[in-house]
Amino acid sequence: MRWLTNTGFIIMILIMTIITMGTLHGRFNFKTERVTIKIKGLNKELEGLKIVQLSDLHLAGFYHHPKVLQKVMDEVNAIKPDLILNTGDFVSYGWREFDNNDTILVKAKSKYGNYAVMGNHDFGTYDPDFTQAGRDSNVLMMNKLISASGYKVLNDEYTKVSIGDAKIGLIGVITMGRHPNMVHGDLRKAIAGLDSVDLEILLSHDPNQWAKDVTGKTDIGLTLSGHTHGMQMGILTKKFKWSPSKYFYPHWNGLYTDGNQFQYVNRGLGVLAIPFRIWMPPEITVITLVPE
Secondary structure, X not given: OHHHHHHHHHHHHHXXXXXXXXXXXXXXXXXXXXXXXXXXXOOHHHOOOEEEEEOOOOHHHHOOOHXXXXXXXXXXXXXXXXXXXXOOOOOOOOHHHHOOOHHXXXXXXXXXXXXXXXXXXXXXXXXXXXXXXXXXXXXXXXXXXXXXXXXXXXXXXXXXXXXXXXXXXXXXXXXXXXXXXXXXXXXXXXXXXXXXXXXXXXXXXXXXXXXXXXXXXXXXXXXXXXXXXXXXXXXXXXXXXXXHHHHOOOOOOEXXXXXXXXXXXXXXOOOOOOOOOEOOOOEEEEEEXXXX
């Protein structure tokens, strides 16, 4: 049946073309997503505050591509952010993947500082050769290298950022484990003693933690997450978005609301496992705060 053979051949060529484009172009086709969030009762000093969110760099994917990573940092600086917030997974397996990329990451600057949390991959979860001592050493090295990249690392803790007469409480919780057995940091411990701030912002790598620990249980106005990558494939248009990741993570990309609480889920900058992105471009997020 020649027609069936020809059809199979055409389908094979089409699939190979899509994968090749996703590998050569898609994974480096960075998109800047601009989002405006209306915060009820926002302090006037915070009006127009510009936050750049980065997530899921998985730096091994930039091996042999330092100029690409440098271009991303240049794009971040061109935005002139007030804050740069990174929601984790700098690496896939361990600290050696940094490969001096801290000297590139540190070039991204913001007016009021850069802050980050560690994702589950940053804890060496997926390296089968790590002993417990090796994982402990990896965590120490990761903290050191992320700090060298220009970030203050928040490990189940908060810090206050003063902007004029206003104060933002930045909260960071760690994420460990692997799906479906994710281990979230201690949010209660992280916010203990935090008061007298105008806005609380949480960095939580796993988006599923928002429904579990945040909404209706805290005063956290904005939560930033990553982790999903949009599963690096799907459909993403202005009117329609779909990815198989939605079956594991109900909040897998974009802005979500629950009353006066907001969550934004970033698709990530890097790739994991398979080095392609098919119609699911890597993301730089620009969030602007305005009063409701």
